[in-house]
Amino acid sequence: MRRLVALVLVLFFARGVAAHVGSPNVFFEGDAGPYPIRVMIRPPAAVPGLAEITVRVKTNGVSKVSVLPAKWDTGRKGAPPADFAKPVAGEADLYSCQLWLMTSGAYSVFVDVEGAAGRGTAIVPVNSLSLKRLAMPRWMGGLFAALGLVLFFSLAALVGAAVREASLPVGQGVDAARRRRGRIGGGIAVTIATGLLWLGKGWWDKVDRDFRNNRLYEAPVASAAIEGGKIKIASPMSYRRFDHTDLVPEHGKIMHLFLVEKGNGRGFAHLHPERKNGAFYAALPKLPAGEYHVYGDVTHESGFSHTWLATAQIPEGIQSATLDKDDAISVAERQTARTLTLPNQARIEWENAPALKANQETTLRFSVKNADGTRAQFEPYLGMYAHAVIWKNDGNVFTHLHPLGTISMTSQLLFAQREKGPRLANDPLDIVCGAPPKDISFPYAFPQAGHYRIWVQVRMNGQIQTAVFDVDVP
Amino acid sequence: MVCGWVVLRTSFFATEQERAVAVKYLGFYGPLGAWVTIWGSLTMLVSAPFDNWWHDAYGLDVEILSPPHTLLALGMYGVAVGALLLVLAQQNRAASQGANESKTATRLFLFALGVLLAMASIILTEKSYPNAQHTRSFYLLCGITYSFYLALASRASRSRWGATAAAAWYMAIVGGMVWILPLFKAQPMLAPIYLKVDHMVPPVFPFLLVLPALAIDLIHRALGMEGGFWRRCVVGAALGAAFFLVFVGVQWNFSAFLMHSEGAKNWFFSAHQQWPYFARPGPWRGEFWTGNGTDVFNVKAALLVLVCAMVAARVGIGMGGWMRTVRR
Numbered sequence: 026m027r028r029l030v031a032l033v034l035v036l037f038f039a040r041g042v043a044a045h046v047g048s049p050n051v052f053f054e055g056d057a058g059p060y061p062i063r064v065m066i067r068p069p070a071a072v073p074g075l076a077e078i079t080v081r082v083k084t085n086g087v088s089k090v091s092v093l094p095a096k097w098d099t100g101r102k103g104a105p106p107a108d109f110a111k112p113v114a115g116e117a118d119l120y121s122c123q124l125w126l127m128t129s130g131a132y133s134v135f136v137d138v139e140g141a142a143g144r145g146t147a148i149v150p151v152n153s154l155s156l157k158r159l160a161m162p163r164w165m166g167g168l169f170a171a172l173g174l175v176l177f178f179s180l181a182a183l184v185g186a187a188v189r190e191a192s193l194p195v196g197q198g199v200d201a202a203r204r205r206r207g208r209i210g211g212g213i214a215v216t217i218a219t220g221l222l223w224l225g226k227g228w229w230d231k232v233d234r235d236f237r238n239n240r241l242y243e244a245p246v247a248s249a250a251i252e253g254g255k256i257k258i259a260s261p262m263s264y265r266r267f268d269h270t271d272l273v274p275e276h277g278k279i280m281h282l283f284l285v286e287k288g289n290g291r292g293f294a295h296l297h298p299e300r301k302n303g304a305f306y307a308a309l310p311k312l313p314a315g316e317y318h319v320y321g322d323v324t325h326e327s328g329f330s331h332t333w334l335a336t337a338q339i340p341e342g343i344q345s346a347t348l349d350k351d352d353a354i355s356v357a358e359r360q361t362a363r364t365l366t367l368p369n370q371a372r373i374e375w376e377n378a379p380a381l382k383a384n385q386e387t388t389l390r391f392s393v394k395n396a397d398g399t400r401a402q403f404e405p406y407l408g409m410y411a412h413a414v415i416w417k418n419d420g421n422v423f424t425h426l427h428p429l430g431t432i433s434m435t436s437q438l439l440f441a442q443r444e445k446g447p448r449l450a451n452d453p454l455d456i457v458c459g460a461p462p463k464d465i466s467f468p469y470a471f472p473q474a475g476h477y478r479i480w481v482q483v484r485m486n487g488q489i490q491t492a493v494f495d496v497d498v499p
Numbered sequence: 500m501v502c503g504w505v506v507l508r509t510s511f512f513a514t515e516q517e518r519a520v521a522v523k524y525l526g527f528y529g530p531l532g533a534w535v536t537i538w539g540s541l542t543m544l545v546s547a548p549f550d551n552w553w554h555d556a557y558g559l560d561v562e563i564l565s566p567p568h569t570l571l572a573l574g575m576y577g578v579a580v581g582a583l584l585l586v587l588a589q590q591n592r593a594a595s596q597g598a599n600e601s602k603t604a605t606r607l608f609l610f611a612l613g614v615l616l617a618m619a620s621i622i623l624t625e626k627s628y629p630n631a632q633h634t635r636s637f638y639l640l641c642g643i644t645y646s647f648y649l650a651l652a653s654r655a656s657r658s659r660w661g662a663t664a665a666a667a668w669y670m671a672i673v674g675g676m677v678w679i680l681p682l683f684k685a686q687p688m689l690a691p692i693y694l695k696v697d698h699m700v701p702p703v704f705p706f707l708l709v710l711p712a713l714a715i716d717l718i719h720r721a722l723g724m725e726g727g728f729w730r731r732c733v734v735g736a737a738l739g740a741a742f743f744l745v746f747v748g749v750q751w752n753f754s755a756f757l758m759h760s761e762g763a764k765n766w767f768f769s770a771h772q773q774w775p776y777f778a779r780p781g782p783w784r785g786e787f788w789t790g791n792g793t794d795v796f797n798v799k800a801a802l803l804v805l806v807c808a809m810v811a812a813r814v815g816i817g818m819g820g821w822m823r824t825v826r827r
Binding site for chain 2 (some may be wrong): 180
């Protein structure tokens with residue numbers, strides 16, 4: 026049996042990442058009971074820290090919006106009273122609030138909306154993680170050093186003054202011997218304070234090391250290899266300090282694996298490996314040979330969802346294997362068109378590309394029409410009516426999006442089940458994707474300026490259709 | 500601000516007699532205690548932006564001991580020590596003149612020492628749960644800290660029961676928190692909440708410091724306070740040994756009482772309501788901790804604690820002796 030083994034380079038991303046790479050903000054677009062809402066959560070850089078939450082309610086008659094953080098292992102029973110989100114001045118339908126995320130792991134924010142139509146709740150899962158170590162700005166370091174020197178030398182002078190004069194009988198002047206003793210006292214104070222500073226620096230260094238080694242989350246780096254026409258992903262162990270629970274299927278798949286050709290993203294595959302003996306295997310489709318970024322999206326029993334990273338060298342001569350029915354590939358050169366023809370001759374148009382700006386919340390809107398000009402009918406594909414993968418060409422941003430946002434549906438379901446039990450019929454918690462949409466939209470904010478490639482995937486007449494757009498985000 | 504005003508007044512508007520009891524520092528005049536308080540206040544102010552940056556960089560430090568919190572504690576100590584020096588100078592000047600106000604100043608001084616002892620106990624909170632009171636680190640920290648303070652109190656105060664009175668103030672302050680705080684309703688405001696709490700959580704019942712303090716006062720009186728360097732070393736060793744024996748004997752058994760006796764689960768001892776909302780349930784709450792066998796109070800640890808307590812008491816005597824001379 027022919028066996029191809031490719032050495033896999035491991036790619037290490039130093040920058041902060043979460044369930045999506047380089048794109049930690051969480052977006053949710055859905056319903057809280059009778060109220061259509063959009064939620065954006067900006068997690069803190071370090072935990073414990075404050076998350077910024079904004080809730081846009083797209084209807085009138087709302088009287089109250091409250092938000093509540095719940096850790097996965099305690100749920101709402103282990104949560105404090107909800108915080109009321111305050112209306113944002115000048116925005117009729119926007120509410121904002123800050124919430125403390127106190128420990129690392131899977132949290133969920135319960136968004137309660139009350140108004141004329143009653144009360145509704147939406148669950149928005151969020152990973153609580155320390156994502157980056159903040160460097161001290163130079164000016165701040167200089168200021169602290171200056172203040173520290175003032176305290177240091179004023180303490181030495183104070184000790185010197187105390188030794189020199191504090192014991193003097195009332196009215197008696199300072200003689201030479203006392204001045205000398207004062208100087209000696211000041212010198213001893215300098216020595217002791219220097220020792221304490223040295224100990225303090227060692228303590229600070231130890232805290233910093235502990236933060237970087239144990240508390241700072243970096244995307245787990247897996248190893249990937251090509252064996253017998255399959256790609257094999259070995260599970261990394263580094264994530265276990267953040268979540269030790271087992272993996273659960275997301276949209277029926279234990280892992281959603283994405284291969285993106287380095288540099289231009291020309292070759293792309295969305296695969297679904299099977300787990301055997303702790304490793305993950307997926308049949309490899311025919312892709313252009315070259316070096317690929319490998320992104321593996323997984324979700325845990327806790328609701329924690331994140332992305333594993335690796336790189337793989339796809340060799341020449343890979344024969345197209347029998348793929349999973351939900352696998353899809355795309356090979357597309359860079360192009361600037363905003364209206365594309367899909368393999369089934371339907372046409373997809375990206376409606377709002379020119380309005381994009383880095384770090385600005387937006388909605389990516391696409392419309393799809395059949396070849397005869399009629400509006401396309403979508404079928405569920407992996408539990409959703411559309412998927413989008415957004416990738417920055419340096420590999421530092423990777424996001425798997427759905428019309429309901431960046432959240433993991435399985436995570437949302439797990440939180441809902443823990444709160445309400447396994448049955449969700451007649452439940453006010455909205456966790457299903459709803460009726461087929463007329464058009465496709467994804468809530469998002471590009472986290473950095475740069476060149477991005479966007480793959481939009483839908484299922485029509487049983488076939489997965491993939492459209493590829495390129496865009497420069499200023 | 501008050502101390503700043505005192506310094507400005509002493510520097511520019513004081514009489515010769517008032518300036519005669521001041522310390523000259525950086526060209527200004529003021530009582531030593533005022534200067535120390537000002538230094539402490541500045542240190543506390545500097546710790547605030549440092550702590551803020553620390554939260555941004557490493558997350559909120561929900562712990563008592565961290566570098567910025569230690570800087571803050573240093574400043575708080577500066578403020579408290581400054582107040583202590585103000586009344587100390589008053590005590591010593593009054594005593595040298597035989598004035599009656601010496602007693603009031605001495606009482607205030609001992610109260611200030613009780614506050615310092617309470618501050619020390621707050622800093623040591625994370626190591627002071629009854630569960631930790633069979634560990635090497637607990638007795639080492641307490642042996643150094645409280646042996647120093649009690650020897651200092653015994654030496655520096657004009658009272659015959661200086662250490663005992665300071666320890667009693669400490670127990671009254673911490674005991675007051677134990678008895679009063681749980682009376683107020685409260686609820687946790689941060690998730691995750693592993694323990695339902697519906698009242699303010701009190702600190703652990705104070706150490707029974709009056710007993711080793713009493714031993715220190717008695718031995719100090721028996722051995723006398725005067726003498727040369729080596730004589731004071733002998734006294735310090737005796738005080739440290741007395742502290743070690745009484746403190747270990749008392750806390751070893753008292754911690755077991757707090758942990759296991761039904762008699763401790765009441766308003767007075769509050770042993771049943773000391774855990775915060777974020778304490779996960781488990782058998783660890785009813786066990787003596789040993790740090791997985793690395794933090795055991797054995798014979799070797801006991802000898803180390805004994806030596807450290809002796810040295811700390813000797814330093815306390817030396818510091819206390821200097822404090823008896825402070826007049827400005």
